[in-house]
Amino acid sequence: MTTVLSHRMIKIAQMVLQGLVAFVFLVSGVLNLAGVMTEEMVRLGYPGYFTTIVGVAYIVGVICIYQTRVAFLRDWAFGAMAATLVAAVGSHVLAGDPIGSAAPAIVTLVVFVAAYTLRVRLREA
Numbered sequence: 001m002t003t004v005l006s007h008r009m010i011k012i013a014q015m016v017l018q019g020l021v022a023f024v025f026l027v028s029g030v031l032n033l034a035g036v037m038t039e040e041m042v043r044l045g046y047p048g049y050f051t052t053i054v055g056v057a058y059i060v061g062v063i064c065i066y067q068t069r070v071a072f073l074r075d076w077a078f079g080a081m082a083a084t085l086v087a088a089v090g091s092h093v094l095a096g097d098p099i100g101s102a103a104p105a106i107v108t109l110v111v112f113v114a115a116y117t118l119r120v121r122l123r124e125a
Contacts (some may be wrong), residue, residue: 007125010118017115022062025081029058035109044091058084078116085109 011071025080031037038048057080087104099106 007122010122010125014115014118017111017118018065021081021108021112021115022065025058026062026103029055029062031055032058039102044095046091054084064122078112078119082109082116085112 028037031053032041034055035051037054038051041051042048042052061077061081064073065081067073085105085108089102089109092102092105093099
């Protein structure tokens with residue numbers, strides 16, 4: 001009984017954490033597509049059109065982590081999300097911003113790692 005309860009709690013925690021990460025990426029994708037992030041991206045050294053590419057990629061990534069037919073798409077989406085978060089932190093640090101500017105990406109990365117770790121744990125169970 002404890003194993004079933006433990007498995008259920010891990011599944012709930014994984015779903016909540018993954019949902020938080022998906023929400024962050026979905027909102028960020030919409031904000032990028034709406035042009036809200038363009039000025040910040042240009043300040044960090046990226047071309048203005050990059051926000052459209054990033055916006056589409058974020059939304060596609062969210063769709064991929066929730067689709068159930070092609071497992072490798074989910075794994076690739078998780079990998080791309082991790083790379084994006086690391087790149088966001090690196091962009092702020094290399095631009096000379098205070099570490100607080102990278103805090104949203106750092107927090108999202110921590111939540112992301114926890115969600116993915118629980119996902120792997122569930123898959124192995």
